[in-house]
Amino acid sequence: MVGMVIERDSVGEEGDDVVTPGEFLGKATDFIAGKGAYVSPNGRSVRACLTGRRKVTAPPPGSNDNRSTIEIVGHKAHGAVPQPGSIVIARVTKVMARNASADIMCVDSKAVKEKFSGIIRQQDVRATEIDKVDMYQSFRPGDIVRALVLSLGDARAYYLSTAKNELGVVSAHSISGGTMVPISWTEMQCPLTGQIEQRKVAKVD
Amino acid sequence: MEYVNPLTGLRIDGRRPTEMRHLKGQIGVVSKADGSALFEMGNTRVIAAVYGPRQVQNKAQQMNNNEALVRCEYSMANFSTGDRARKPKGDRRSTEISLVIRQTMEACILTKLMPRSQIDIFVQVLQADGGTRSACINAATLALADAGIPMRDIVTSCSAGYLCTTPLLDLNYAEDSAGGPDVTVGILAKMDKVTLLQMDAKLPLDTFETVMQLAIEGCKAIAQYIREIILQNTKQLECRRGS
Numbered sequence: 001m002v003g004m005v006i007e008r009d010s011v012g013e014e015g016d017d018v019v020t021p022g023e024f025l026g027k028a029t030d031f032i033a034g035k036g037a038y039v040s041p042n043g044r045s046v047r048a049c050l051t052g053r054r055k056v057t058a059p060p061p062g063s064n065d066n067r068s069t070i071e072i073v074g075h076k077a078h079g080a081v082p083q084p085g086s087i088v089i090a091r092v093t094k095v096m097a098r099n100a101s102a103d104i105m106c107v108d109s110k111a112v113k114e115k116f117s118g119i120i121r122q123q124d125v126r127a128t129e130i131d132k133v134d135m136y137q138s139f140r141p142g143d144i145v146r147a148l149v150l151s152l153g154d155a156r157a158y159y160l161s162t163a164k165n166e167l168g169v170v171s172a173h174s175i176s177g178g179t180m181v182p183i184s185w186t187e188m189q190c191p192l193t194g195q196i197e198q199r200k201v202a203k204v205d
Numbered sequence: 206m207e208y209v210n211p212l213t214g215l216r217i218d219g220r221r222p223t224e225m226r227h228l229k230g231q232i233g234v235v236s237k238a239d240g241s242a243l244f245e246m247g248n249t250r251v252i253a254a255v256y257g258p259r260q261v262q263n264k265a266q267q268m269n270n271n272e273a274l275v276r277c278e279y280s281m282a283n284f285s286t287g288d289r290a291r292k293p294k295g296d297r298r299s300t301e302i303s304l305v306i307r308q309t310m311e312a313c314i315l316t317k318l319m320p321r322s323q324i325d326i327f328v329q330v331l332q333a334d335g336g337t338r339s340a341c342i343n344a345a346t347l348a349l350a351d352a353g354i355p356m357r358d359i360v361t362s363c364s365a366g367y368l369c370t371t372p373l374l375d376l377n378y379a380e381d382s383a384g385g386p387d388v389t390v391g392i393l394a395k396m397d398k399v400t401l402l403q404m405d406a407k408l409p410l411d412t413f414e415t416v417m418q419l420a421i422e423g424c425k426a427i428a429q430y431i432r433e434i435i436l437q438n439t440k441q442l443e444c445r446r447g448s
Binding site: 018022023024036047 | 350351353355356442
């Protein structure tokens with residue numbers, strides 16, 4: 001009694017293409033369901049699962065399937081998520097013997113909505129002499145570092161790396177509280193006291 | 206007490222038996238949440254806020270790695286009913302309704318698209334005048350659509366009852382506490398599938414069919430209204446964005 005799927009909704013009601021979840025977009029034989037659309041359980045129709053505008057993209061050349069892909073472009077911008085290969089800005093939270101934990105705050109110059117956990121292992125701090133790295137002379141809690149996401153890591157944290165010239169500490173505070181100035185790729189100096197502290201410094205142009 | 210006047214055929218609040226209460230919906234009322242909505246059905250007013258998809262906070266609750274975890278919490282504000290003395294959440298009725306709303310929304314959210322994440326739905330009743338369960342589901346649907354969470358279809362819910370040998374649509378508190386049967390139906394509007402069906406008290410089977418059919422029609426009317434609200438909201442956002 002209540003199992004019939006109504007497939008006769010006209011495509012493009014009201015003359016514009018803003019759709020709501022559940023609306024019929026096309027037949028599964030004519031379209032592939034892209035992002036924001038799904039194939040209904042009986043396998044015959046493609047329906048929307050988001051609110052937004054309909055977008056049809058032509059099939060890629062050289063593929064066997066010549067159906068167009070139909071997508072729904074939603075209106076809400078979702079927060080950035082770190083992907084392997086993206087450059088992130090993170091704040092160091094914990095420094096231990098073999099790794100340092102950091103909270104990822106920006107991904108590729110876009111701030112995240114909720115912070116992600118990252119970890120910089122001893123072997124990923126720099127490119128040379130990786131077994132002689134002293135974590136405490138590379139990072140301190142509270143430093144802002146620019147790092148590269150190596151992989152999605154384990155269930156707890158992303159794996160980050162600072163093993164390039166332009167990666168490493170970009171901003172740090174000294175023990176006295178002043179913002180330090182970089183003087184070489186391993187040292188930063190406090191302007192208030194003149195004290196030199198060891199960090200793995202990023203080469204910022 | 207005559208819930209349906211034998212002379213005029215009108216109910217105690219002046220509605221006809223198959224007439225629903227006045228609906229009003231508003232999207233984006235809680236700016237911190239990913240999606241939020243305020244929904245009114247007559248005097249019943251409900252606010253819903255959706256957070257997600259975000260990282261699972263309690264690993265122990267995560268049953269299935271391939272799907273998103275949907276959590277729902279229903280609470281009634283202290284000032285929502287006539288007498289103030291009410292424990293807002295944790296009592297049996299709130300726990301039951303939280304479970305019902307969670308199961309209804311879980312059936313319609315495409316959880317397989319967001320593995321290892323969590324979607325939180327918080328619904329709070331600001332003013333209770335019968336049909337709070339239905340109003341909560343409708344508000345949750347609006348909030349989920351606002352948050353951009355992929356759903357199979359718009360879920361809407363409506364209640365219907367049977368008093369003075371007349372099927373009545375959308376009971377208010379006075380009609381609900383009359384002791385007659387109260388059927389709550391939740392459907393996926395365009396796909397015409399039932400996701401929630403609850404009834405208390407007893408009804409003969411053919412009467413039940415009539416009452417359930419009436420509730421389903423009420424749900425479809427609400428779905429029409431909800432769809433208009435969502436489209437209007439999207440057009441307004443585009444207008445503000447300048448496209």
